[in-house]
Amino acid sequence: MNRTLIYLFVVVLAAVLLGTWMHRDPGYVLISYAGHTLQTSLWLLIGFVLVTVVVLRYGYRFVALMITSGGRLSAWREARRKDKATNFTMRGMALMYQGEFERAERYLVSAVEDSDVPAMNLLWAARSADAEGRSDKRDGYLQRVSALDTGMGPAVAVAAAEMAMARRDWHQAHQFLADAPDNDHVLLMRARTLAALERWQELSEWLPALIRTGGEQVKMIADSCALALVTQEGLGDNERRRQLDRLPVELVTPTVTLACVRHLSEETAKEQLLKRAIRNHWHPDLLVAYGQLGSATVAARLKVANGWSSAHYNDADYHLCRGLILEHSNDFTKAREAFERSLALSPCPLASERLGYLASFEGDYKRGIEFFKQAIRG
Numbered sequence: 125m126n127r128t129l130i131y132l133f134v135v136v137l138a139a140v141l142l143g144t145w146m147h148r149d150p151g152y153v154l155i156s157y158a159g160h161t162l163q164t165s166l167w168l169l170i171g172f173v174l175v176t177v178v179v180l181r182y183g184y185r186f187v188a189l190m191i192t193s194g195g196r197l198s199a200w201r202e203a204r205r206k207d208k209a210t211n212f213t214m215r216g217m218a219l220m221y222q223g224e225f226e227r228a229e230r231y232l233v234s235a236v237e238d239s240d241v242p243a244m245n246l247l248w249a250a251r252s253a254d255a256e257g258r259s260d261k262r263d264g265y266l267q268r269v270s271a272l273d274t275g276m277g278p279a280v281a282v283a284a285a286e287m288a289m290a291r292r293d294w295h296q297a298h299q300f301l302a303d304a305p306d307n308d309h310v311l312l313m314r315a316r317t318l319a320a321l322e323r324w325q326e327l328s329e330w331l332p333a334l335i336r337t338g339g340e341q342v343k344m345i346a347d348s349c350a351l352a353l354v355t356q357e358g359l360g361d362n363e364r365r366r367q368l369d370r371l372p373v374e375l376v377t378p379t380v381t382l383a384c385v386r387h388l389s390e391e392t393a394k395e396q397l398l399k400r401a402i403r404n405h406w407h408p409d410l411l412v413a414y415g416q417l418g419s420a421t422v423a424a425r426l427k428v429a430n431g432w433s434s435a436h437y438n439d440a441d442y443h444l445c446r447g448l449i450l451e452h453s454n455d456f457t458k459a460r461e462a463f464e465r466s467l468a469l470s471p472c473p474l475a476s477e478r479l480g481y482l483a484s485f486e487g488d489y490k491r492g493i494e495f496f497k498q499a500i501r502g
Contacts, residue, residue: 209238213245216252225252229261243273247283254287262287278305285313294320308337315345324352328370335374350375354384361393368397378407385413395421399428408441412474415448422452440470447478456482473499 155162164172216231229252236242236249250265266284269276281303288297297317304310315334318327327349334342353367368376368384381401388394398414401407417425429446436442447462460482466475480495 205238206240209235210240213239213241216245217248220248220252220255223255225255228252229256233265243269243276243279246272247276247279250283251287254291277303282310282313285317289313289317292320311337312339312342315342319345319348322352324349324356328353331372331375335372346375347377347380350377350380351383354380355387359387361388361390364388365393365397376401376404378405378409382409382413391418391420395425406436406441408444411441411445412448415445415452417452419452422449425449426453438469440466440472440475443469444472444475447475451478451482456485471502473502 219228484492
């Protein structure tokens with residue numbers, strides 16, 4: 125407050141001194157040009173010059189502002205349109221995720237002209253139209269995206285395939301995926317589509333890539349494909365085994381191997397396949413299946429089983445397998461000894477069941493019932 129009063133006092137004092145000075149000595153200026161003269165005081169001339177400079181300066185700025193105001197006004201309007209389009213786009217996306225597909229479509233389409241990403245507006249509008257079952261509008265929006273930006277072709281293909289998969293139109297999804305890029309997301313989409321169409325042979329070409337991708341869903345699809353390939357109808361034994369051999373090693377599980385064995389017609393082929401599978405993967409289910417083969421290969425299987433004795437003598441599954449083979453060969457005494465040895469190493473319902481049958485066959489029904497009860501208890 126005090127500083128303001130001081131400034132005001134200085135200004136007033138300077139004005140008084142200047143006015144006094146101008147009154148005492150106003151000065152005199154005479155300008156003559158082409159027979160014309162202009163007389164005035166010095167201070168008036170100085171004031172006129174200052175006013176002229178100020179008028180010219182601000183007049184120039186005013187004219188420049190008038191000239192450029194049209195462009196600035198256009199830029200302001202453009203910015204407003206952009207902001208409105210952004211707000212409409214965000215509102216449309218929010219409504220789409222809320223399930224308000226019809227309203228979402230209106231907001232998204234109305235913002236296309238001024239949107240920074242018009243192709244994305246149309247893609248989201250296509251999703252909204254698809255969710256409401258309006259296929260004509262969906263296809264129209266997708267065509268507009270392709271026409272608007274040729275580089276959006278892969279994105280359009282993936283989006284169209286996703287929408288087709290959501291409504292379980294697998295044939296159309298397969299067509300769209302032909303133009304989709306190669307990545308893990310599209311690979312999973314292809315796998316799901318081919319599995320739904322049961323095009324197992326075509327899917328088998330993608331199995332190595334699927335295994336590299338990993339994931340529970342991918343594993344389920346790959347396992348289903350492996351099972352379908354080895355259990356196809358109309359295949360001969362050799363071709364069926366070739367189908368199994370062509371599978372990636374990660375998919376040759378006991379389940380797949382046993383499925384292939386069940387569809388083989390020749391017992392010799394079954395024996396050879398199971399023997400090879402057991403050599404690669406010692407597994408209880410494979411051993412039981414090997415032991416339960418028919419009498420045509422019993423001698424060969426018994427010889428193979430005896431060869432496993434040194435490495436697996438303390439393995440319950442080995443003795444169970446050997447007991448099943450001996451039972452098929454009608455050597456019931458040795459079969460019983462093998463089953464008892466298996467039970468001594470580890471409880472096994474199947475071993476108890478076979479001992480129950482053997483005891484009953486020999487007339488010891490009481491002991492047979494005990495073994496059956498043991499088998500039921502697990």
